[in-house]
Amino acid sequence: MRYENKVVLVTGGASGIGRAILDGMVREGARVMFTDISNEVGQSLEAELRAGGHDVRFGRADATDPDDATRIVADVVNEWGRLDVAINNVGGPGRGDTSGGPLEDLDPAAWRATFALSSESTFYGMRAQIAQMLAQGSGVIGNTASMAGVRPTLTSSVAYAAAKASVIQLTRYAALMYADRGIRVNAVAPGMTLTPAVEAHLTPEEQKAFVAGIQPMGRMLKPSEIADSFLWLCSDEASGITGITVNVDAGLSAA
Numbered sequence: 001m002r003y004e005n006k007v008v009l010v011t012g013g014a015s016g017i018g019r020a021i022l023d024g025m026v027r028e029g030a031r032v033m034f035t036d037i038s039n040e041v042g043q044s045l046e047a048e049l050r051a052g053g054h055d056v057r058f059g060r061a062d063a064t065d066p067d068d069a070t071r072i073v074a075d076v077v078n079e080w081g082r083l084d085v086a087i088n089n090v091g092g093p094g095r096g097d098t099s100g101g102p103l104e105d106l107d108p109a110a111w112r113a114t115f116a117l118s119s120e121s122t123f124y125g126m127r128a129q130i131a132q133m134l135a136q137g138s139g140v141i142g143n144t145a146s147m148a149g150v151r152p153t154l155t156s157s158v159a160y161a162a163a164k165a166s167v168i169q170l171t172r173y174a175a176l177m178y179a180d181r182g183i184r185v186n187a188v189a190p191g192m193t194l195t196p197a198v199e200a201h202l203t204p205e206e207q208k209a210f211v212a213g214i215q216p217m218g219r220m221l222k223p224s225e226i227a228d229s230f231l232w233l234c235s236d237e238a239s240g241i242t243g244i245t246v247n248v249d250a251g252l253s254a255a
């Protein structure tokens with residue numbers, strides 16, 4: 001129960017990696033606000049978790065909207081009086097940004113959409129969360145990066161790789177800036193992970209072929225394997241760690 005009495009915010013918590021983080025946090029005793037743009041899924045998940053006795057709230061919020069990011073932090077503080085841990089998990093290729101493909105063909109609107117979803121969302125979240133954490137004198141932030149931002153492969157979009165690299169640098173910058181003010185900031189960079197987003201785009205055969213080329217373990221990662229790293233990094237067990245990115249990549253970065 002590493003999160004007993006802790007107040008936690010998870011963005012994009014209704015599916016995939018965010019959902020696994022939400023599950024892990026409630027399992028370990030946290031009070032959790034999770035956000036998503038999917039109102040229906042968010043509300044039914046909230047009802048399910050509350051029926052199970054967990055202190056969970058859902059807030060419909062668009063992570064690409066700075067006002068939503070600020071409103072959600074205010075809602076958390078109204079509900080529980082503080083914000084101990086925030087996980088900025090929303091990201092992905094934006095509308096019109098398909099995986100891979102030549103840079104010279106990429107529509108600037110698709111680049112901007114990917115940066116809004118994967119980079120700006122993290123900045124807007126951190127901006128609001130850090131203001132609250134500074135007022136409290138403590139807090140922990142975890143950001144979902146991607147192995148595409150650490151070591152790009154030509155199968156990922158150039159905009160997505162660049163946007164996720166920016167998440168890693170945002171993480172390091174903020175870690176440095178607030179290291180002596182009680183705030184830790186780290187990131188987790190997942191390799192290819194079997195989430196609804198991936199299942200929607202790749203058949204099981206395509207998934208197999210994809211990971212065979214780049215993930216030495218020869219398999220997709222599970223959302224719970226990504227969540228477990230967040231649970232450790234954002235807990236007191238990692239109290240001496242700030243500014244790092246943990247690669248949960250099935251061996252990709254070993255080669």
Ligand SMILES: NC(=O)c1ccc[n+]([C@@H]2O[C@H](COP(=O)([O-])OP(=O)(O)OC[C@H]3O[C@@H](n4cnc5c(N)ncnc54)[C@H](O)[C@@H]3O)[C@@H](O)[C@H]2O)c1
Nearest residue numbers: 012015016017036037062063090091092146192193195197
């Ligand atoms: N799945 C992978 O292989 C993989 C690998 C590396 C990094 N990631 C990163 O992990 C994170 C989660 O991805 P996932 O695979 O779990 O995706 P997912 O689609 O399963 O879940 C994403 C959730 O975010 C919500 N969402 C989308 N846009 C939003 C917005 N603007 N505001 C609020 N919520 C929004 C969706 O409704 C969904 O519930 C992303 O940052 C992604 O880039 C995923």
